Each structure stands twice: as C-alpha cells, then as structure tokens.
Amino acid sequence: MVYRAAVVGCGKIGSEFADDPRIKDIYTHAGAYSVCRDTELVAVCDSNPGKLKRCASRWGVKYRFDDINDMLAVQEPEIVSICTPDPTHYELIRTAIASPSVRAVLAEKPLAMRVDEARDLFRMAGRKKVVLAVNYSRRYAGNFQNLRKFLQSGGIGDIQAISGHYGNGTRHTGTHWFDLVRFLVGEIRRVRAFDRLHEAGEDPTLDVHLELDRNIFGYLHGYNSRDFSIFELDIIGTLGRVTISDSGHTMRFHRVADSPYYSGYRSLMPFKEERGGMVDTVLHAVEDLVMCLDTGAEPLCTGRDGIENLKIAEAALNSAKEGRAITMDSE
Template sequence: MMRAGLIGCGRIGCEFDDDAARIGIYTHAAAYRAAEGVSLHALADADPAKLAKAAERYGIPAERCYASADAMLAAGGLDLISIAAPDRFHADLALKAMATPGVRGVLLEKPLALSLDEGRAVVAAAQARGIALAVNYSRRFCPAHARVRAALDSGELGRVQTVTGFYGKGVRHNGSHWLDLLRHFFGPLASVQAWPSRAAAFEGDPSPDLRIVLASGLVAHLQASNHLDYSLFEMDIVAEHGRVQLLESGHRVIWQRVADSPYYAGYRLPQLAEVDESGMRDLLLHAVQDLRDAVLAVRVPRCSGEDGLAALQAAEAACRSLQSGQAEALP
C-alpha cells in the first residue's frame, strides 16, 4: 500500500467533494481514498480551519495533520505527494517533496511553476531522482476528451481547418489548461502571439488574447474572458467532416457531422449528431490511478513534468509577446 501526503486542503485538495454528487471524485484527498493500492496518510495546510475540516472528513488523526508542508515532509513515511497549494508555491514544494527520502511520485497542480527557470529545475530534479512527476492538466484524464483525441488521430474528422476557444483567470493559471489541451490534441506548438484583452488578470497573471501557430501549420485563436463575471472555458474544432465543441469547461461535448442542408439544396452544413454529457467525472481518481501505475511500472505519467513545462513555455511566450508586440517562437 502506497502512502500519500496532501499539501493544500482547499478546493482541488478537498473542498470540491462538496460537489461530489455532480462531478464525482474531483479532489486529491478523495482520489487517494478511492484508488486501490494507495491511502491518504497525511495532510498539511497553514489554515487551521481547512486542516481540521479535512481531517474530520477523511478520518486523518491529529498526529498526521501538519500546519506546514515542511513538517509533513520531515515526518517521512510517504510514497506519493500531492501539491494543491497556490500557484506561487508549486515549484518550491515540488523540489522539497522530491528531495524527501522514500517519495516515488508527485502529483502537482497546474501550473508547473511561475517561471521557466523554476519549471526546468522541477523537471530536472524529477529526472535526476527517478521520480514520477505528474501535472494535473485534468482534461487529459477525461474519457470524453480522449474520444475527441481518438477521432482526430484516426482521421474521422478529416483535415482540421481551425481551432478557437475561450478561457479566463490568467494565461498561466487557466490559459495553460487550454494550451496543454491544444498540444495534446494537435501536437507541438511553434509560436504564440498575444494582444491585450479586456479580461482581468489573476494574481498578476495576465489574460491576453492569443494566436497560436502549431508545428503542423494549424492556426488556433484563444480569446480571454473576464473571470470576475463568470467562468468560461471552451474549445471549438472545425474540421473537414464535422465540428466538435467542448463546452461548459469540457463537461459537455457537442459532435456535429457534415450533411446536406435541410434548408438549401446544394449546400452542406455541420449538423448535430450527438451531445456527450458524460462530463469530467472522477478526473482526480484517474490522475491518481495513473500516477500509481507510473510508479509501479517505472513509466512516464500520462501528463508528465515535460508536458507541464511545455504548457508553461507557451504561457510564458504569451507574456513575452505582450511586451514585445511580436510572435514569440517556442522550442
């Protein structure tokens, strides 16, 4: 049985369990309790109220609840570490977790870090120590999204014409989710150009509009929305044989197939074929299961540290482009 320690008892760490009836296993804590072969062993959070609530909910005794990540890591006895702390702490906590004797796997919330130097240091540490490092770009663990990837890979949709979408709440914090999904579906990104938008920044993280050119030549456009008004995360894939829309943050996927127009003779239109409402249930459970399996099989997790670094590189290129006014190339 692998023992897991959780750093951060906020929303994605624990509190989304209040919505479990609608979204399933969507927290790190619940995932470690549900996955076979692992157990939630310890908790750490600087907020005493959050820590106490989580301890009661998951039955963690007081001697295994810590007011700091350092104290939890110093106590040892952990195989897996989840980091669900605020973005600014990700890199430092990941480095400390991977330096802890006995730790074999780390599941890190996105983004990987807030700078490329930090991100590269985290990935290098995982490689040097042989630790399975996973970054929770959660849509990679969604069966409904996997179906979209399969349709693209098989050629079922034909030649992709364009990809557009919306995001909000910072290009690093949430925009990197979209950039990772774009890369997951369509391959490496070649360049990013950014323009100021009317959307609010998030904790100093800007929310620009983007034009992304992929290595394949495909061009995608990502528009920012103001998260202070409401949440909006969408991707619209327009292809030769149809159209796929990932709506409501990915909980609903609309499939359209090209067919003869019901209105005008001689015209063809994308027409509704299916609404997939299987949603994004149990995504953290899938992520924890994948981390467990990666540790046991000594393989790379489904969303690796390198994937997290690639998403961060794209987000950082967007921030540089805001300053330069030019498209910024990606490695």
C-alpha cells in the same frame, strides 16, 4: 502494494470540492487517495488551521501538519500532492522531490510560475528518480481520451482551425487550454498575444493567436473571470466539427452534410451530443501515478508537458508585453 500518500493544500481541489453537492464524482486529491485501493492517505498539510482541521476530519486522517518539512520527516509519504496557490508550487514541489521517502509527486497546474523553475523541477525529479505528474485533468477523462482517438482516426478529416474561450489567468487556466490543444490537435509553434483586458497581477488573461503544426491556426479569447467562468474549445476539420463546452462536460459533434436550407450547399450539421464523460479525473490521475510506480511507465501528463504548457503561456505574456509574435523553441 499500498502507497503512503499526503496532500499539501486543503483548499478546493485538495479537499473542499468533495463537499460541493453539485460534484458527484471524485474530484479532489484527498478523496482520490482515500478511494484508490492502492493508496492510503496518511497526512494532510495546510497553513490555514481551519482548512487543515476540516480536511483531516473529512477524510479521517490522524496526522495533520502546518509545515511540509515536518510532514515529510515524520510521516515519510511515498506520494505527495501539491494543491496550493500557484506561486507556492515551485518551492513546495522541490521540497517534496528532495524528500528521501517520496517516489512520486502529483502537482496541480501550473508546475511553476516560470519556465526555468519548471525545468529545474523536471531535472531534479529525473536525478532523484521521482515520477513527476501534472494534473491537467482532461487528459485523465475518458471522454477526452476517446475524442483524441476519434480525431487521430480522421473523424472530422484534416483539422483546419481551432478557437477557444477561457478566463482566470494565462498561466492558471490558459495552460489548461494549451495542454488540451496539444493533447487533441498538436504542438503550438508560434503565438501572438494581446492584453485586451489589462488585468492587474502577474497572471493576466490574454487573447492569443496561435500557429500549430500542419498549418493549423487558432485563436483563444480571454474573459474576466469575475463576470463568469468559461472553458471552451472548437475544432473544425474538412469533414466535421467538435465543440467542447461546459468546461469539458459537453461535446457536440457535427459532420458535413447537405444543407436542409439551401440546395447545392454543404453545411456542418449536428449529429451527436455527449454529456457527463469527464468524471473521476483526479482519481484517474492517482491511478495512473500508481501504475507508473508499479511499471516504470510515464504519466499521462508529465513534467515535460508541464514545461511545454508553461512555455506557451510565458511566450504569450512576453508577446503581449513586446508587441510581437514569438516562435516556440524546441525543448
């Protein structure tokens, strides 16, 4: 079966990254639906006339709309991607879920700006039997799936601590990092955040101290994204270490070995580096969504994951505001 798909939001992740000469893989929603053999991109939607025209022309889409309600009523897509700015996600995802033709929604992160809104979307999708997935893209990358198996098999022994670096908002990019930690290491149970940068707006970039299951502690360092982009995660175990850098495109592996510098000492020595494994993530997300529609399985990144990641971000924001640690409640 070929599913009718539509993209709402024709910006970078919706379409424009496909024209970046440095991006060689399938990194946009429009590109993924156009390439996937089980989907047909039948409509695109954006309030910006220029972006809408360029996107429709780029992918050869006949039907273009500046209003999601018109698009849903006229084209009746079965899958809808929401790729618009973060504050618009809740209303647009809700509108898509409510449409009689829609069977699945692939949302860009965060799912919403508030946990109660995310919960509302999750419950609504459940009632309507709509598959709700969130594009925390590293879950769909082969290198990260392999890394998860490696860590779960004891590849670096018992995990002792994690640390990371990010920028561009606790909800916007911070939830990406929280999701990756949950995917690779375990659940985050307690946070204490600090507003060191004092950024304006409703999504400041915080520094966050974290406590996880199995007595694992971590720290996430925030940076001003106007200076540079950064997304890194360092995982240290009793037998080794994995360092993720370049937004996930590079992984460096270390293992405990005799120090080449000091007799009688054991050190974390590098033994392997992997590059280039994070490819076609949006295409894999679309393929996973199609598999869910065909089989009834859950997506690799569910609406429930979207809620959990947003809960951590919201707890961090409240922690920084109130000057205290906050323990996560069970969903």
